[in-house]
Amino acid sequence: MNDGAKSAEQVSPTKEGEPIVNDFQIIVATVNGTGSQTANTVLLRALFRMGIPVNGKNFFPSNIQGLPTWFTIRLSKDGYVARRETSEILVAFNETTVFDDISKLPPGGVCFYPAEWEIKHTRDDISYYPMPVRELVKASSTPARLRDYVANMVYVGSVAAMLDIDLDEIESALNFHFSMKSKPVQMNMEVVRAAYEWALDNLPKTDPYRVERMESEEGLILLDGNSAGALGAVFGGVTLIAWYPITPSTSLIDAAREYLKDLRLDPETGKATYAIIQAEDELAAIGMVIGAGWAGARAMTATSGPGLSLMAEFSGLAYFAEVPAVIWDVQRVGPSTGLPTRTSQGDVLKAYFLGHGDTKHVCLLPSTIAECFEFGWRAFDLAERLQTPVFVLSDLDLGMNLWVSEPFAYPDQPMDRGKVLTAEDLDRLGEFARYKDVDGDGIPYRTLPGTAHPLAAYFARGTGHNEAAIYSERPEDWTANMARLARKFNTARRLVPKPIVDEVEGASAGLIAYGTTHHPIVEARDLLHSQGIEVSYLRLRALPLEDTTRDFIARHERIYVVEANHDGQVASLIRMEYPEYADRIISLAHLDGLPLTANWITTAFLEKEEAR
Amino acid sequence: MNDGAKSAEQVSPTKEGEPIVNDFQIIVATVNGTGSQTANTVLLRALFRMGIPVNGKNFFPSNIQGLPTWFTIRLSKDGYVARRETSEILVAFNETTVFDDISKLPPGGVCFYPAEWEIKHTRDDISYYPMPVRELVKASSTPARLRDYVANMVYVGSVAAMLDIDLDEIESALNFHFSMKSKPVQMNMEVVRAAYEWALDNLPKTDPYRVERMESEEGLILLDGNSAGALGAVFGGVTLIAWYPITPSTSLIDAAREYLKDLRLDPETGKATYAIIQAEDELAAIGMVIGAGWAGARAMTATSGPGLSLMAEFSGLAYFAEVPAVIWDVQRVGPSTGLPTRTSQGDVLKAYFLGHGDTKHVCLLPSTIAECFEFGWRAFDLAERLQTPVFVLSDLDLGMNLWVSEPFAYPDQPMDRGKVLTAEDLDRLGEFARYKDVDGDGIPYRTLPGTAHPLAAYFARGTGHNEAAIYSERPEDWTANMARLARKFNTARRLVPKPIVDEVEGASAGLIAYGTTHHPIVEARDLLHSQGIEVSYLRLRALPLEDTTRDFIARHERIYVVEANHDGQVASLIRMEYPEYADRIISLAHLDGLPLTANWITTAFLEKEEAR
Amino acid sequence: MATVNVNLIGLSREDYKGRPSTLCRGCGHNSIANQIIAVAYEMALEPHRVIKVSGIGCSSKSPAYFLGRSHGFNSLHGRMPSIATGATTVNNTLIAIGVSGDGDTGSIGLGQFKHLVRRNIPLVYIVENNGVYGLTKGQFSATADQGQTLKYAGVNELPPIDICLEALAAEASFVARSFAGDPAQVRTLLKAALSHRGTAVLDIISPCVTFNNHETSTKSYPYGKAHEEPLQDIAYIPYAEPIMVDYEPGEVQLVEMFDGSHIQLKKLDPESHDPTDRMAAIQLLEEARANQEFITGLIYVDENRPTFREVSRLIDEPLVSLPEDVLRPSPEALEMVMNRMRCC
Amino acid sequence: MATVNVNLIGLSREDYKGRPSTLCRGCGHNSIANQIIAVAYEMALEPHRVIKVSGIGCSSKSPAYFLGRSHGFNSLHGRMPSIATGATTVNNTLIAIGVSGDGDTGSIGLGQFKHLVRRNIPLVYIVENNGVYGLTKGQFSATADQGQTLKYAGVNELPPIDICLEALAAEASFVARSFAGDPAQVRTLLKAALSHRGTAVLDIISPCVTFNNHETSTKSYPYGKAHEEPLQDIAYIPYAEPIMVDYEPGEVQLVEMFDGSHIQLKKLDPESHDPTDRMAAIQLLEEARANQEFITGLIYVDENRPTFREVSRLIDEPLVSLPEDVLRPSPEALEMVMNRMRCC
């Protein structure tokens, strides 16, 4: 999980013997199912509480117990949160991968490992820190059955000692983790402290890495994107969630369930103002969402690749019958079942075109947990305004890892329920045709079932229809309706979140990225800058594309579209959409299941630039 | 169904009063479920037997009984078979549409109608031919219960009389239709003859249209594309068909059942050498095909849009686990349920990219029934050679209408079963890795279940795997496998049917089309030629694209991609694939459920050319 | 001025009609649509409170032909249950009528059907059961009798799926069977179903007049066997009158279908069958199956089983009516959540 | 040189093993995999004649862990039946073993399951039934007991789907239930299933050691209730030993599951149950359901029901073995067809 040595990745510039502070990466190698996630997030949270910009990433296998798993914690005083290929500090807690893990350490790296393994110190360019795990745990008051579990606290304590992590912050993090229940906190802290002290007493520090408190994180929050998206949905007034479990989207629904229980029970009766339905599969899940959307509720589902494929037919129905729906696709690696626990941006083209025939969808592309929150509520406004399914394309990296963010901003506008006619409206208007373009924006008016008016009813259908929603095979009706849908899609261009542009005067090359690829881009641009190379940058936040993007492309000679898939899907989309500029679009696409890195981006970029 | 008057469509150049021979179109307007299909195909077949180039198209509603339906028969001495917007001769047999039908006749047109309707002759620029339908039928020996049915024979006889269609050929056509059973032939002929004679005796001919025997059709055949495709599959050795009924693909399976019964029962036992399974839905249908393909059989399914959407997840599995499969998509109008009985080319992009993640598929694009036959067998060779699903994208127009063709050519090469290792091979090789690129073409070797060798077994899966087909989450394994699949896709480019190019020296504009859009293109080019405009033409026959297409584009300043969908799907694909030429790609896309016409294409082309 | 009969809420029968049917004349589905109109009129249902949901098929088209003043959703093949689940969960004031076919429910939609029943979604679920795929022209559906012969599809070698037994296995709270040609019984059961609290499964045998091309069907074509075959593949559909029966509880009635085949209907005698006894209901169906009989009437009912909405402990108000201030928590609530996630 | 025990065809037990299991230690699925290995060895199955097919889930992974010398196909969630149908139809010499989970079969795959059973596809169809979704971490599946509580998912309010009853309703020709912790019975039933001609449905209760976070489950964590909750959501999985039982026909056995809940197993007494009586089988399941018991043993068998291949009247030879000259008709045959279509 450390593809380090092979590339000349940036390492912090430092003089021999000088300490390296808040600018390195820790990797914890464990076996899954052993509870190391607690230890890792406690370490991460303690660092976060010390004000140090951090990002944690979990690389876990698609099984439940017994396979190798890695967790990286990047500390970056400069605030970079992208994955870094090299980790300087290894906590080797998995005997089956230990030699491989050690081999990936850079010179000067550090290896913590259980002393009882008695491994040979084959490398003389790294520091070895053996920890007497078994002894320390045995010596603690932990009951025998839980010893395996608290064993992880040994590395928490040892690492804290050697890197200078504040023990109080470790305790605070444990308190957070165990919701302030003192017994487990004490049990764990006992081991942390023992290991901490043992390390200070017994391990002479031979490495340069250490941490220092910073002020930069003041007021910030630490959360995963799935929780953020769920919270956004809750503040978007989500009313029905229908879903079918699938990694990595499941935790979005889990979080929604928790937040809803917390925030959306009726204060008087304690009853729910929302429904959550675990469907029998994804076809049913999206069907329920569409049924609820048709009936006037804000409804959503969350899924990943295989589920997205199963939603193809229903997505086309919702598009064509014009029913609002919100679909989160937390992307993992495909084709097919692929790598269920690895991240990708491989469904963009697929979601955009989901469904047979001439179907096209609005897609939102969050990069940060703040955008997960924002798009979480905004997706409903868009879906109801446009009367169409809206896809939110997150990914495993964003959804399941912990990210630092400014606190989320409360929605800056009231809920937009779109063009819904009430009985009073119908009285006033005296007529109603469900699919008529009254306003010229392609968006028709709808009525909800239950509207007490003789004019209210219409018959929703996936078959060809005229303005009155009556079945029609007339060529004119078909083309008129499709032309209106095209107008509506153009209206969507105006309504979706605009790209964010950071343009550099005189730069001839521009980067386009979206989603989590944003984070290594930020870092890559700085790296390029440090080499005197300036590139502009546009971050897409939604599909369909709109003029900002075209204009940005127009102003640059070469546009690099950076993305984490094999086929360069968004590069393809841009070429399709802007043929006049297609020849300046260069695809930098790479997918191996790990988030892209600044190193990969700069190398790929420079290679292409040099090859010109 | 006759969008005639509105456009300045080509009408045969003729002097006032001079006869117009073998160059006009008949439209029969009836109510569905009244048996008019027999009458129409008998007329069509009689004309075909007279050696006149004909094409029949059925425009039928998506229900079973009681709604308007139209049948056009185009006669073209020059051999054009595309839909023509104008029909000169109307057989008005549907009282609910008769006025609309009449209003669409061009000046000089003809209207046959049942005399008992006593309609007003509101137009003085057309010929009215009332036929005493009820009387003639009553006078015949047909039993009362069947009178409604034989009523259609009245127009067969009347039209034959007025246009000079040979009654012997009508009788031959009836014989063909009723498989030489004399009773129904006699019953129908009696009415035909009575109407024929009545018309000759009572209707003074006031129109210029007539037919004349030609020699051009000698040896040719008349068939629908679905039957042709089915026959191709039979000669391709299809072994398992699993399907779920859906218009317009059902008749492909029906035809396959008939041909298989005829040609592929074991002569000794009378038992089947093939299996046909009506599945419970499309998900199961393609699952069965993939199960059979994995086990080593040539297996196929046929479906249309909604079924295609439901096959998304399984198509991705077959792509990634590399299982041969043949999927016919007989396209109808989408999005969603759309217009189930209208034609389109709206699934091309969708089939090409079917499945989440970076999935891409080989697609064949037949234009003619001869290609339906050829691709019917060749699809299996490609699927087994490439170990991947192969989609054959036909359409309702091609699949369900009757087309004239040269007889089909017997497959010019033995069946290519691809890279399959037997027990003997394994003995010789001493090793086997399912997903290893031994030959550098990206195509690995496979073994079939049941191969009696300890090395033969492997574990097929949709999850990430290494060369030995073992589950792997290693980034290197993932990228190596995807790179091999990309190599394989490049191999596919070399193996799929090449485009057919008709290039005109010095032409600056080229047309690209595929499928049934070919037919109006042929005519449109002649029309343009007659105006002194020469355009080159490339007809795509498969995806992925290959160099012929690129080179063709490179040699022309403007490329018009003509297709029957809303979004210009293949134009988009070409822009994606050849960004260097994207700006010369102009999309001429139109979809209203009717086949494109030469008139629409030339008008659209000239508009764009003039707008330059 | 002619007087128009109106019901309790002042609506005429006309107000409950839909668009003109485009189904074949004589199709059982039309008869069922008419009974729905009659019952809705008689029960004085408020049209705006009714939703009509369906899948795809001739049967699934029929909601367009009744209750034109009610919202309808003609969705996807086999997927009506999920649409109904979504809509009724968010609006419990709606009276939901679902119409499906035997292909729609028994083949592609079997999974959704069973899971809807299991959830006891409040819905009158009508299966217009004709044993064939009407709209795609005569293939066997999963409810076709074993051994039955159709011209198009040959002999059906597979055992039929029994919609009622399937519903019972999924713990349905209301299961009834009827015959489209017995309007009185259809109306009675429809009324019962509309009064039921959860899912009411109504399996209605609904003959298809068109795919009447039984091998042995010489009767409808007096012209004799010689003509029969060729006359069939030509899409000629003779107009047919609907099949009608009238018989008493306890009786067995032999009905000739359009295709010349026969089905045996047996009307449940309320005296001898206790519809609250699940095991008895299953036994009844099993025995009927063995005797190739179709039991009609109310087979099983359990008025106590709670609906999905009830077990989900939702607020009484329909969720769609909740105002923004209920749906969107306050800024303070967000601040509270943020505080929990804060660094320091 | 150590002697290795070999079976009738000269293979050792080792030859029937698969790759090392990546399932949790103590998972019932591992135990079932071991019984499959044992039975295949004892029955001297030729590995190359066996195919292993599965859907997606912990259960569906397990074919990788047995019979490494047999072809396997780990397909899509809920879609194993269609893969099996395709493969066995074209090659009737194969012995097909399908492994699925309760989510895989009872939720997403219910339709395919029922239709496979209806077709009587020759396949040993094992449902490794744990009442939860293991691989996606502990949601209720459709077979979870009504009223059961799981930490993750709360209380299950829906009635369970009974795999055996569902199979019977679809006219299964072999239905049995067992318990992963009763290896002897599992082996016996596996042997019977492998000898059966059509679909043999084996519903095996197979405890999930990991999602053992029952509210009332204080037992596994002696540290007491106070710690229990926080210790659970941290993905720490204590190693567990498989649950094992041993009891006699006719007996009722109360088994404590990892989550502290109990299930009641009742072993069928062959003396008192006639497995060829369909109605008796249904009654048995219904009664067991009412008593919250799990009947184990052979519940129903019908050796006479023909398989899909049989009713389809296919040639005896496997279709995959047919040579090109059988598969591709001659040029003369094409000429004949062309002649029929010719103009003149």
Ligand SMILES: Cc1ncc(C[n+]2csc(CCOP(=O)(O)OP(=O)(O)O)c2C)c(N)n1
């Ligand atoms: C996904 C999908 N597959 C296939 C079809 C084609 N189709 C339309 S209706 C139908 C069968 C309808 O049969 P049934 O439900 O019994 O209704 P009936 O017409 O007999 O009333 C089929 C297969 C479709 N519309 N969608």
Ligand SMILES: Cc1ncc(C[n+]2csc(CCOP(=O)(O)OP(=O)(O)O)c2C)c(N)n1
């Ligand atoms: C289409 C699709 N949806 C969801 C998933 C995610 N998924 C994987 S396994 C599983 C459930 C497995 O449960 P079960 O079949 O009971 O097997 P178990 O793990 O309990 O043995 C789910 C929902 C998937 N792989 N594919």
Ligand code: SF4
């Ligand atoms: S085809 Fe059959 S089911 Fe369809 S409308 Fe006609 S009679 Fe009814």
Ligand code: SF4
């Ligand atoms: S999670 Fe449960 S079902 Fe999955 S391997 Fe572990 S114990 Fe078995």
Ligand SMILES: [Mg+2]
């Ligand atoms: Mg039907």
Ligand SMILES: [Mg+2]
């Ligand atoms: Mg399970």
